[in-house]
Amino acid sequence: GIQVEQSPPDLILQEGANSTLRCNFSDSVNNLQWFHQNPWGQLINLFYIPSGTKQNGRLSATTVATERYSLLYISSSQTTDSGVYFCAVTSGYALNFGKGTSLLVTP
Amino acid sequence: GAGVSQSPSNKVTEKGKDVELRCDPISGHTALYWYRQSLGQGLEFLIYFQGNSAPDKSGLPSDRFSAERTGGSVSTLTIQRTQQEDSAVYLCASSFMGGAQETQYFGPGTRLLVL
DSSP states (O other): OOEEEEEEEEEEEEEETEEEEEEEEOOOOOOEEEEEOOOOOEEEEEOOOOOEEEEEEEEEEEEEETTEEEEEOOOOGGGOOOOOEEEEEESSSSSEEEOOEEEEEEO | SSOOOEOOOOEETTTTOOOOEEEOOOOOOOEEEEEEEEETEEEEEEEEEEEEEEEEOTTSSSSSEEEETTTTSOEEEEEOOOOOGGGGEEEEEEEEEEEEOOOEOOOOOOEEEEE
């Protein structure tokens, strides 16, 4: 299957700081999703972004499909942004997940 | 319903017992997926349904695992003779048509602990 690598594995931020999370993948994809897993374990959809750039409030994402990477930007972070961020890709239907970036935002 | 629902939320069972996990997809979604999240393996795909048929069962870890879907809606994942390594969070997702270029929406998961 397609290999997905996320970096950094862990990140600690002070409230108000900005951050960039990266997702590299090993093959062409036609589906890339970013998720936030909250402390209760729920996977919350952030973006469906196989290519291009999208923005939703303080979050934005960019995928450069030809170079096989995607970036998730979090601006003005809040404590509620804490959790694990997953990138998942597929060229078929089964999503291949990275190991995630664990984010802790401190007050 | 408004989102994917799963039951039970938590399940504790003894080694060797059978368990059934249920998933109710978003109304109108024809595609349904099961994934598993465990500490050692991360998030991994188990099985995919298009309508009531499962064209891909390749992710099921052993023949103790089976799944069915009836009426193109609710799905049940059954684990027979549970083992401690089956302890994990079992996640269900659904999408509208099952095409690759679709958003998959996840339920809250069932946390299974095998003692």
